[in-house]
Amino acid sequence: MTKLCSAFLVLIAATGVACDRANTAPQNAAETAATDAKKPVAEAPGTSSSAASVAPDGQPVNPMGAATLEFQKRIEAYMKIHNEAEAKVPNLKRTDDPVEISKREQELAQMIMTMRAGAQPNEIFAKEFEPHFVKIVKDDFANRSAADRKALVHELPKQVKIDINTVYPTTLPLITFPAGLLRKLPDLPPELEYRIVGRSLLLRDVKANLIVDVLRDVVPTIPT
Amino acid sequence: MRMIQFRVLSVSLFVLALVVGGQALTDQQRQAAAPAMEVLPPVGKDSVRLLVIGDSGTGDRAQIETAAMMWRAHSVFPYEFAIMLGDNMYGSERPQDYARKFEQPFKPLLDAKIEFYASLGNHDDPNQMYYKPFGMGGKRFYTYQKKDARFFALDSNYMDRDQQRWLEQELSQSKSKWKMAYFHHPIYSSGGRHGSEVDLRAIVEPLFIKYGLNVVFAGHEHFYERLKPQKGIHYFTAGGSAKLRAGDIVVGALTAKGFDTDQSFMLVEIDGDAMHFQTISRRGRLIDSGTITRQNAGGTS
Numbered sequence: 001m002t003k004l005c006s007a008f009l010v011l012i013a014a015t016g017v018a019c020d021r022a023n024t025a026p027q028n029a030a031e032t033a034a035t036d037a038k039k040p041v042a043e044a045p046g047t048s049s050s051a052a053s054v055a056p057d058g059q060p061v062n063p064m065g066a067a068t069l070e071f072q073k074r075i076e077a078y079m080k081i082h083n084e085a086e087a088k089v090p091n092l093k094r095t096d097d098p099v100e101i102s103k104r105e106q107e108l109a110q111m112i113m114t115m116r117a118g119a120q121p122n123e124i125f126a127k128e129f130e131p132h133f134v135k136i137v138k139d140d141f142a143n144r145s146a147a148d149r150k151a152l153v154h155e156l157p158k159q160v161k162i163d164i165n166t167v168y169p170t171t172l173p174l175i176t177f178p179a180g181l182l183r184k185l186p187d188l189p190p191e192l193e194y195r196i197v198g199r200s201l202l203l204r205d206v207k208a209n210l211i212v213d214v215l216r217d218v219v220p221t222i223p224t
Numbered sequence: 225m226r227m228i229q230f231r232v233l234s235v236s237l238f239v240l241a242l243v244v245g246g247q248a249l250t251d252q253q254r255q256a257a258a259p260a261m262e263v264l265p266p267v268g269k270d271s272v273r274l275l276v277i278g279d280s281g282t283g284d285r286a287q288i289e290t291a292a293m294m295w296r297a298h299s300v301f302p303y304e305f306a307i308m309l310g311d312n313m314y315g316s317e318r319p320q321d322y323a324r325k326f327e328q329p330f331k332p333l334l335d336a337k338i339e340f341y342a343s344l345g346n347h348d349d350p351n352q353m354y355y356k357p358f359g360m361g362g363k364r365f366y367t368y369q370k371k372d373a374r375f376f377a378l379d380s381n382y383m384d385r386d387q388q389r390w391l392e393q394e395l396s397q398s399k400s401k402w403k404m405a406y407f408h409h410p411i412y413s414s415g416g417r418h419g420s421e422v423d424l425r426a427i428v429e430p431l432f433i434k435y436g437l438n439v440v441f442a443g444h445e446h447f448y449e450r451l452k453p454q455k456g457i458h459y460f461t462a463g464g465s466a467k468l469r470a471g472d473i474v475v476g477a478l479t480a481k482g483f484d485t486d487q488s489f490m491l492v493e494i495d496g497d498a499m500h501f502q503t504i505s506r507r508g509r510l511i512d513s514g515t516i517t518r519q520n521a522g523g524t525s
Binding site: 033069092093094095096097099100101102147148151153154155171173174175176177178179180181182183190193205206207209219 | 232257261315316319321322324346347348349350351352354355357361362380381382383384385386408409417419421422423426427429478
């Protein structure tokens with residue numbers, strides 16, 4: 001939270017959003033997330049002819065900073081739902097019984113899916129900032145050796161149907177997320193992680209094994 | 225050579241005895257029917273002894289046979305615990321999969337109270353960390369001490385900043401004589417299919433060097449490989465404890481010893497400033513063995 005507040009302070013003039021807004025308890029976390037997702041944000045980078053975006057007050061904004069800030073706000077909104085859902089299912093403790101692990105994972109997933117029943121694609125990967133994520137991934141791939149790219153693409157699960165607010169296929173391997181690329185993407189709380197399936201970048205809820213959001217056609221096509 | 229040779233009968237008879245004979249065979253008959261086993265006994269009296277297995281969770285015949293050989297090896301080399309290098313469970317992870325891909329193949333080890341300390345592979349659901357027999361203490365990455373040795377089990381699937389910070393802190397605080405890390409993806413490998421994980425290497429290797437890590441074990445590649453020491457650190461890949469990618473080793477500048485024609489596992493002993501290792505195939509052959517002297521022996525640790 002401190003980190004987020006600091007980021008707000010830096011960009012407060014540009015965004016016109018008070019820092020304590022994020023601390024205001026929502027009436028309903030799911031509603032808040034949906035509302036936040038629809039809120040207008042700074043001009044979409046990549047859609048402007050200039051390098052910087054422009055905030056409502058006319059001040060230029062570092063588009064990457066604005067994208068990261070907005071992304072973190074949406075992550076925080078999701079985490080409210082996650083935490084609310086976790087509070088409603090039994091705690092998971094270390095156990096000898098895999099039934100408990102499996103049951104808890106399913107219950108948590110079901111709870112979140114219900115609470116996010118109206119979730120739409122790009123609710124977290126805001127459409128306006130998609131070009132930034134695409135650029136990060138493409139630049140990362142462009143800087144890899146041919147052998148590295150081939151090895152990575154070779155491992156990626158392909159032709160798998162994935163959708164938001166559904167369970168990540170339990171028989172699908174969770175391929176390693178390239179550590180260098182991970183450093184370039186915005187940080188996530190431990191409950192969430194990035195994953196790549198096919199050409200899509202996913203946000204996955206670790207404890208619930210749930211696909212939270214999908215950014216499609218991000219990973220470049222590489223001939224194998 | 226401290227080698228113990230057991231009576232040799234045909235391998236097919238052993239397989240037949242396991243698969244068809246099942247419970248009807250006595251232990252004596254099983255022993256007689258078993259193929260040769262070339263396992264070296266431990267050297268030290270109060271040493272740290274461990275079993276190293278990787279990519280084991282198939283639940284298939286190869287896993288069952290390799291696990292059976294691990295248990296036989298225990299009679300000669302009584303290891304106290306086992307480290308798992310990831311891909312502890314392939315495919316689905318329903319409760320019955322935990323039984324078929326872990327509890328049943330390793331039942332003799334579990335019955336003998338041999339502790340397992342798992343790391344996560346790309347086929348593993350991170351929620352495995354809550355499964356007590358995997359010894360992860362509810363954490364994706366963790367550390368523990370065994371006499372003179374500190375072990376660092378990492379999650380190489382997802383080396384985020386949190387884990388990197390944690391690793392640096394733990395390594396910097398450790399005063400252990402031996403520092404050993406294990407995780408799924410090898411940062412050096414001669415594998416034709418995967419090869420070295422250079423991304424991961426760029427992040428963890430500087431920490432390994434800075435804080436004097438001694439040995440690294442990895443899986444992912446479905447074979448055994450001992451690499452030539454890299455920047456003073458010893459690397460082993462042991463990802464063939466059930467899965468096998470035959471003929472995948474591209475012998476090159478990195479390779480000290482490779483084995484990709486049968487499943488395998490490692491037996492490791494830490495005895496003072498020496499680490500003795502041996503690699504045993506599913507059929508009980510001694511594939512590789514040797515002794516490593518602790519790099520910083522004699523210096524401050």
